[in-house]
Amino acid sequence: MSDEKYIEERVGRRNPYQVPEGYFEAFTSQLMQQLPERPAKARQVRMRRPLYIAAACIAALFISGAAWLFMSQPEAQPQAPAQLAVQQETVEESIDEAADYMMLDNHDIYALLSEN
Secondary structure, three states: OOHHHHHHHHHOOOOOOOOOOOOOOOHHHHHHHHOOOOOHHHHHHHHHHHHHHHHHHHHHHHHHHHHHHHHHOOOOOOOOHHHHHHHHHHHHHHHHHHHHHHOOOHHHHHHHHHHO
């Protein structure tokens, strides 16, 4: 015999659990009376929370701004004229290399420019 049939034979189909009369009408008021009062300190911390968040945001902005200013300042290194000439030569060489790679001569470049 299964457990369900045994229980049904002994107890029947009636529901043995019942809710007392008026239980849900007074439930909320009883529950609120049973809750402890919050201490005043917890309220103060909760009220100051937006101020703490705003102060943290402002501090983060200042720190990130200072870091950006520190990182964006170029290092002042005087370059000798010889270094500038070497840099200019390397740029010209790279342009020549690119033109050679694309196998373009002056006539082809003029033709491409005139089409646009």
